[in-house]
Amino acid sequence: MYDLMIIGGGPAGMTAAVYAARKKLSTLLISQDLGGQPNVTAGIENYMGYQFIEGPELMEKFEKQVKQFPVDMKIGQGVSNLSQISQGFEVRIGGDETYEAKTAIVATGKRSRLLNVPGEEKLRGKGITYCAVCDGPLFGGMKVAVIGGGNSALEAAIDMVRIADHTYLISLTPLTGDPILIDKLEKANNLMKFLEHEVLEIEGENFVEGIRIRDLKTRQERELDVGGVFVEIGLIPNSEFVKGVVTLNHLGEIEVNCANETSVPGLFAAGDVTSVPEKQIVIAAGEGAKATLQAYSYLQRLSE
Numbered sequence: 001m002y003d004l005m006i007i008g009g010g011p012a013g014m015t016a017a018v019y020a021a022r023k024k025l026s027t028l029l030i031s032q033d034l035g036g037q038p039n040v041t042a043g044i045e046n047y048m049g050y051q052f053i054e055g056p057e058l059m060e061k062f063e064k065q066v067k068q069f070p071v072d073m074k075i076g077q078g079v080s081n082l083s084q085i086s087q088g089f090e091v092r093i094g095g096d097e098t099y100e101a102k103t104a105i106v107a108t109g110k111r112s113r114l115l116n117v118p119g120e121e122k123l124r125g126k127g128i129t130y131c132a133v134c135d136g137p138l139f140g141g142m143k144v145a146v147i148g149g150g151n152s153a154l155e156a157a158i159d160m161v162r163i164a165d166h167t168y169l170i171s172l173t174p175l176t177g178d179p180i181l182i183d184k185l186e187k188a189n190n191l192m193k194f195l196e197h198e199v200l201e202i203e204g205e206n207f208v209e210g211i212r213i214r215d216l217k218t219r220q221e222r223e224l225d226v227g228g229v230f231v232e233i234g235l236i237p238n239s240e241f242v243k244g245v246v247t248l249n250h251l252g253e254i255e256v257n258c259a260n261e262t263s264v265p266g267l268f269a270a271g272d273v274t275s276v277p278e279k280q281i282v283i284a285a286g287e288g289a290k291a292t293l294q295a296y297s298y299l300q301r302l303s304e
């Protein structure tokens with residue numbers, strides 16, 4: 001039985017692993033991949049120490065740092081189930097493979113809700129992005145489309161009217177975000193809204209060249225010439241496998257306190273999968289560090 005099991009190998013999980021190794025905890029890191037969301041991030045300008053770095057390159061550096069230490073890793077398969085056992089926790093991956101540890105940290109992050117339209121898979125990372133805060137500056141002076149009608153989409157559109165030459169805001173519904181954000185957008189003269197419109201297709205060979213939309217009322221179709229598409233229709237926490245074990249909030253995020261404790265003693269959580277506000281690499285990494293330090297204190301209390 002391991003001292004600590006870390007589930008998730010993104011910025012939160014890998015940082016947690018480095019802290020665990022330095023505390024000499026016997027540690028198992030289980031993850032679908034190493035890197036997480038930054039693996040699909042074109043450029044990062046807000047991780048301290050690097051003025052600009054590609055997401056995958058930053059994650060390679062994280063991985064190298066983890067691999068300096070004796071951390072056992074099981075990469076390539078997701079955890080399908082986590083349960084409490086008398087001495088700690090048991091996780092199941094694949095069919096019958098199980099692992100046990102005295103304490104665990106869940107750091108499984110989030111995944112973007114996809115549009116699920118033709119062209120999306122092919123052009124992901126080639127003009128289609130799922131994080132305007134992060135990638136917006138890369139589209140300076142271009143025409144772009146922001147998809148969504150909630151707060152994330154409105155915030156993305158507010159950023160993009162400053163950065164891009166022209167911004168289209170396309171929403172399936174009337175705008176549902178905060179009125180103060182809607183007011184801010186009213187002042188922009190380089191924004192055009194297409195409300196109650198659906199996206200039919202994102203077009204382009206090697207990079208986004210346009211988007212095809214349809215008016216839900218009139219059924220009229222229209223092509224917009226854009227070089228960037230910001231999909232801001234929400235993120236889904238990867239917390240399905242702990243549903244019923246720990247308390248989740250209304251968004252499906254794992255509720256944690258400022259010590260990264262969940263509703264289950266000995267089970268900690270860190271990063272985007274949690275209720276901590278603001279989802280960024282530097283925050284996830286910091287939360288991963290905190291979670292391990294708290295798990296370490298928990299183990300010390302157990303052995304007393």
Ligand SMILES: Cc1cc2nc3c(=O)[nH]c(=O)nc-3n(C[C@H](O)[C@H](O)[C@H](O)COP(=O)(O)OP(=O)(O)OC[C@H]3O[C@@H](n4cnc5c(N)ncnc54)[C@H](O)[C@@H]3O)c2cc1C
Nearest residue numbers: 008010011012032036037078079109134271272279280281
């Ligand atoms: C396109 C994009 C651009 C971004 N740009 C920036 C930026 O410029 N700056 C910034 O600070 N932030 C940016 N972010 C946000 C940032 O990437 C996240 O806040 C950060 O990655 C969260 O780290 P995490 O470790 O909590 O989760 P994640 O990065 O989501 O990692 C989760 C890990 O858990 C694994 N996993 C998931 N489910 C399971 C399971 N069931 N079993 C085992 N493993 C599992 C995944 O494979 C992954 O390795 C961006 C996000 C996106 C999507």
